[in-house]
Each structure stands twice: as C-alpha cells, then as structure tokens.
Amino acid sequence: METSHDFLSIVLDERPLIDVRAPIEFQKGAFKHAVNLPIMNDEERHAVGIKYKEDGNAAATDLGYNLVSGEVKASRVTAWIQFIEENPTAMLYCFRGGSRSRISQEWLHDAGKDIIRLEGGYKAFRQYLLSELMPRAQIAKPIILGGCTGSGKTLILKDLKNAIDLEAIAHHRGSSFGHHIDEQPTQIDFENNLAYALIQHKSKGYKHVILEDEGKNVGKRFLPTDLVAHYKTGDYVIVEIPLEERVQITLQEYVIESQAHHIERFGEGQGLKLWYDYILASMHRLEKRFGGDRLKIVVELFKEAYDTQVISGTYICHEPWITMFLRDYYDPMYNFQMSKVQHHVVFKGNRDDVHSYLEALD
Incomplete structure (x- = not known):
C-alpha cells in the first residue's frame, strides 16, 4: 500500500485529507482541508x-x-469512497500512521479504491508544520504594519499579495471587541493554519x-x-x-458589518x-483598565445609541461612544506600547501612501 511523507506538496497543493481518528481527537486539532471520517467513534x-x-x-x-464489522464497517467504507470520488487526490491519516490508517487503506483497496496514506500520520505532519513556525524557517524579511486602532490596517493587508x-x-x-460569532480555531488548528500560510x-x-x-x-x-x-525585528x-x-x-x-452578521x-x-x-460585555471587561467613571459614560453613550438606532434605523448615533473608546482607551494604550520599544520605522503615511509603499515591496 502506498505511503507518502511529502508534506510540502500536501500544503502547496492543498490536498484533501481523510482523518480516520476518533472525533474527540479531531476536535482537539487537525489540518486544513481535512474531514473527520473515523474508523472508530469515541x-x-x-x-x-x-x-x-x-x-x-x-x-x-x-x-x-x-x-x-458488518453494516458499521460498510457504512464507514462507503463514506470514505464517496469522499475520494469527490476528491480524487485525497490522502488518509490516523495519529501515527499505524494500524487505523493502514486498516482503512486495506479496506478501501478491497472495495476497489486505492488511497495514499500519510507516513507517520498526524504526529509526523504536525511536527513538520511546527518546524515551519520556527524563526530559522523564515526567509522573507518581516515588515510590520502599525497604526492606531481603526486605521484600516486589515483592509490594507487584504489587498497585498x-x-x-x-x-x-x-x-x-x-x-477587545474583536471576536466573531463563530468560535476561534483551537490553538493547534491556529498553529497548523499559520504554518500552511x-x-x-x-x-x-x-x-x-x-x-x-x-x-x-x-x-x-x-x-x-x-x-x-523574530517579527519584532522587522521594519515598521x-x-x-x-x-x-x-x-x-x-x-x-x-x-x-458586525450587526449584519448577527442578524444573518x-x-x-x-x-x-x-x-x-x-x-456591552466587552466594555465591562475593560473596566479595570479604562476606569469605572469613564466606563459609565461610554456605556450610557452606547445604550443611548442603541435605543436611537432601534427607533430610527440610523448608525451615526454610535459615533460618540466609538470616538471616546478610540481617543481615551485605545490611543493611549497604543502610544504606550510603541514607546516601550524602539522600533525601526521606515515609512509613515496615510492609507493610500502606505498601501503604495507596501505594494512596491516584493
């Protein structure tokens, strides 16, 4: 039965993967483009x-x-075959590339479908990805994009190759207000996805x-x-x-946009x-650093804005509390953080100028 440890091509080709580990293992961390079709349930x-x-x-x-065995085995093999037919380049893995993936591969072969098995399984591929997060693996020079909260840094990044x-x-x-409706990936998934990138x-x-x-x-x-x-050594x-x-x-x-996502x-x-x-919960989590008196003011501004929006449908009423948070919380915090370390700043400018400068870098 064919095996492979060419992890680089898996990443570059974004190969679909069948993870035959139990769901509890998969939930702790897996790989991009992997689907959990376990040989055994929990x-x-x-x-x-x-x-x-x-x-x-x-x-x-x-x-x-x-x-x-019997119908249980048949249903699991059928699920694997269906995935392979939809993803002909798929590969298969278990935790160490041992009995579970080997048996799965054999059962597929007996059913007329051959698939490549990851040599060393999840553990070996995971170690490969972790090695790519080490500073010694980095070749490109880091350029760090800074600026006060709300400067549109993410918008600039999304437009740079x-x-x-x-x-x-x-x-x-x-x-502090940055979480999405869906949960963040697990720490393992975050590291794996970062290594892919x-x-x-x-x-x-x-x-x-x-x-x-x-x-x-x-x-x-x-x-x-x-x-x-390593990133902190880069130019700013x-x-x-x-x-x-x-x-x-x-x-x-x-x-x-956040309201639209919640409503959708x-x-x-x-x-x-x-x-x-x-x-509101995000605001209250900042009480210690923001100060109780100022928090009371900004909470009242927020509640008034919300009530006004519900009645009138306008968003402009939210500007006062946003202004207060940016000016009185985020800006002082950003200025303090920038003052703690001497950064090598190579360029400053507005969004268009910064975008043009960064776009010219290869």
Missing part, C-alpha cells in the same frame, strides 16, 4: 483502549474488528512578509514566542489617519440583541 475507541490496557494489543485489535493576515487565521479582529508564502519567493502589528495573542490564540520575537510601516476617519472605519466594521445568523430581533450584549 465510544469504540474508548472500549478498545481499555481492552488494550487490560489484555494487550492482540485482544484490543480483535475487539476493534468486532466492533467495526505578500501579506499574511494573522487575525483572519485566528478568526479574531484583534481588539507561511509555507505557501515561502513557496512564492517573496522577499518580504507583511504582517499587522500584533502582540503575542490574537484573541485567545497565541503565536510562538520565538516567532513573535505606520499608517496615520485622522480620528474622524478611524471612527468611520470602526463604525463600519464593529457596528454595521440569528434573525433581526435576536441578532441585534446578541450584538448589543456582546458589545
């Missing part, structure tokens, strides 16, 4: 594991074959990699410490735009209320 895996501890490998293997959007990979907008970036031969100025954390996910330190490009323009960018992203998912009434609750 209960079956648990029973086999107990049998292995009590009576050894042979008894555990026999139990596995008994549990996954040699940029990597860490917030998109982490599924978080980076600020870095490998694909490297394969294109870019001399620079452009990233937004992030801390170690993006929401609840964190970048490897050594990789953060700072986008500078007036507060009024930043208010409009923030209004568009965190109010108009939950319906107008419930969606708008869930958005209101999430913004």
